[in-house]
Amino acid sequence: MxxxxxxxxxxxxxxxxxxxxxxxxxxxxxxxxxxxxxxxxxxxxxxxxxxxxxxxxxxxxxxxxxxxxxxxxxxxxxxxxxxxxxxxxxxxxxxxxxxxxxxxxxxxxxxxxxxxxxxxxxxxxxxxxxxxxxxxxxxxxxxIDEDVAADGVEEFLEVLPYVRWNPGVAELRGAGETISLQADTGAGWVVTLDPDRFHHQRSLQPGTVTVRTTTSADLLLVLWGRRSADDYAVEGDAGLLGWWREHTGI
CATH class of the missing domain: 1.20.120.450 (dinb family like domain)
Structure with a gap:
């Protein structure tokens, strides 16, 4: 990136x-x-x-x-x-x-x-x-250009906490569960659900649930709801991923 x-x-x-x-x-x-x-x-x-x-x-x-x-x-x-x-x-x-x-x-x-x-x-x-x-x-x-898409994934995760018009975002809390977003191009992010907030970092580590796609563009379209995560490899707690997607509409 x-x-x-x-x-x-x-x-x-x-x-x-x-x-x-x-x-x-x-x-x-x-x-x-x-x-x-x-x-x-x-x-x-x-x-x-x-x-x-x-x-x-x-x-x-x-x-x-x-x-x-x-x-x-x-x-x-x-x-x-x-x-x-x-x-x-x-x-x-x-x-x-x-x-x-x-x-x-x-x-x-x-x-x-x-x-x-x-x-x-x-x-x-x-x-x-x-x-x-x-x-x-x-x-x-x-x-979508890979550099553009990778920046778009990070931008989505950065602005998501401020999406006040979706009340579901305020419910994105947990006990340390992690959602890992990984592209074969080498870009990766891990979102951590804490009791009082969620945060993200660039990381190639797997999570409680991990989505693996070919490119960052695929990840971007999954995050924005333009593609189904079912089209890609999902490892771990698929229910957590579904819950995350239900609460993150921008």
Whole structure:
């Protein structure tokens, strides 16, 4: 695994937004997105493109509190056929806003890091997961760069404690049980359930339950609920893994 800079996260975000815009070009925007129940491609696209514009505005202003996402006009085209291009156009202003600020500059975020750098990383992995959603909806092959995916696994584990809108996260406690996430590429993490919290560390050790996949991309999709853990090797207490997955929806 490698460590990422703020600028690298921003550049990779732009690449991922462009990839999703390409995936959506000429697609039927009414296609259901099975990994986001109740949404179609149009709703998935407007969610992500609106998010980019919302984040860009807050980063530009170093906002101390969240802006009203419904309070500004994102410039959405009247014709859904224009949504893919509109999505792609949002990458430029988002990148410019993020690169214009010191990644350590304080601002509001919903995670543990109240600084600009939270948003460059969060927007990368938001774009990756929703690009996968679009590809799965259209029956296209899914591919995620290994370095991006490994960073995404760690980012998921870092932000999970702050997912206040899922009450199940507050129940992720235990008596030292461990969930081990291992990829054949050499990336690995172990989550430990303590009586008052859960925490994670990079580790290649097995756990109370261990999930073994080919790549970090597989692990990322399992964590985000885009793939079933049943598709991969599970060793140990499968019930613990099922309980973890039930409580970790973001």
């Amino acid at each position: 490698r460590d990422w800079s703020h600028a690298e996260h921003v550049r990779a975000t732009g690449v991922e937004i462009g990839r999703m815009a390409d995936v959506l070009r000429d697609a039927d925007m009414s296609t259901p997105v099975r990994t986001c129940p109740g949404w179609n491609l149009a709703e998935l696209t407007t969610h992500l493109g609106g998010l980019h514009r919302w984040v860009a505005a807050m980063v530009r202003d170093l906002a101390e509190r969240p802006y009203d996402r419904n309070g500004t006009d994102p410039g959405l085209p009247a014709d859904p056929g224009g949504y893919p291009a509109w999505l792609g156009e949002g990458a430029g202003p988002l990148s410019e806003a993020l690169l214009s600020q010191d990644p350590q500059a304080p601002m509001w975020s919903w995670g543990g890091e109240r600084r600009v750098g939270f948003w460059s990383r969060r927007q990368l992995h938001e774009a990756v997961v929703h690009r996968v959603d679009a590809e799965l909806a259209l029956g296209l092959p899914v591919s």
